[in-house]
Amino acid sequence: MLKFEKVSLTFKTEGREQHVLKDLSYTFETGRITAITGVSGIGKTTILNLAAGLLETSEGSVINTFAKTAYVFQEPRLLPWKTALENVTCVCGDEKKAKFYLDILLPEGSDKYPDELSGGMQQRVSIARAMAYDAELVLLDEALKGLDMQTKDAVVKTLREHLKGRTAIMITHDKSELEFCDTVLEISDAPISELKHVNR
Numbered sequence: 001m002l003k004f005e006k007v008s009l010t011f012k013t014e015g016r017e018q019h020v021l022k023d024l025s026y027t028f029e030t031g032r033i034t035a036i037t038g039v040s041g042i043g044k045t046t047i048l049n050l051a052a053g054l055l056e057t058s059e060g061s062v063i064n065t066f067a068k069t070a071y072v073f074q075e076p077r078l079l080p081w082k083t084a085l086e087n088v089t090c091v092c093g094d095e096k097k098a099k100f101y102l103d104i105l106l107p108e109g110s111d112k113y114p115d116e117l118s119g120g121m122q123q124r125v126s127i128a129r130a131m132a133y134d135a136e137l138v139l140l141d142e143a144l145k146g147l148d149m150q151t152k153d154a155v156v157k158t159l160r161e162h163l164k165g166r167t168a169i170m171i172t173h174d175k176s177e178l179e180f181c182d183t184v185l186e187i188s189d190a191p192i193s194e195l196k197h198v199n200r
């Protein structure tokens with residue numbers, strides 16, 4: 001279960017306060033894919049960081065009872081001193097499994113270091129890493145952004161297959177991603193006090 005209970009979050013920087021979340025309550029549907037859309041800077045990444053336990057609330061609580069949480073960050077965040085294959089292997093401890101996902105997502109270049117790969121290729125490695133981690137809860141922050149048209153279809157297909165039966169939250173504006181989400185939520189006002197269902 002992933003539940004936000006009366007969550008408020010205020011960032012304090014240089015004496016300035018910014019209220020990003022205000023009294024937000026929401027329970028994400030288990031076993032379903034939920035998309036969140038909203039303009040940049042409104043707090044979408046902050047919601048994922050709270051769900052992942054990377055940020056603490058100012059008030060209220062985030063209850064995440066899933067044993068494992070995978071997170072595809074907005075930037076690839078690979079370990080620069082490890083090859084693509086090593087980056088994926090280090091989360092699952094199983095090179096065969098890492099190769100399996102990389103063969104689909106990055107058919108060439110798995111022996112290369114992140115700085116030898118393009119941004120889109122690094123992003124595909126970070127998606128492979130999240131899949132190899134085999135988590136019950138999967139968080140995706142604009143994961144398909146920056147991917148070229150040629151490889152995107154394969155990534156979408158693999159991702160869709162992988163997310164079946166898992167609980168996922170996708171921050172996205174991308175039509176091909178929204179298509180396979182069960183629920184679409186929209187953030188329209190700051191600070192965030194509700195996640196509105198979008199009728200499709």
Ligand SMILES: Nc1ncnc2c1ncn2[C@@H]1O[C@H](COP(=O)(O)OP(=O)(O)O)[C@@H](O)[C@H]1O
Nearest residue numbers: 011012013020039040041042043044045046047
């Ligand atoms: N660690 C932080 N410290 C201070 N302010 C932050 C921090 N993280 C995010 N913010 C601010 O909170 C707001 C929401 O950020 P973010 O969640 O990244 O937005 P989005 O993902 O919707 O673009 C922004 O105004 C951003 O500047």
Ligand SMILES: [Mg+2]
Nearest residue numbers: 044045074141
């Ligand atoms: Mg963001």
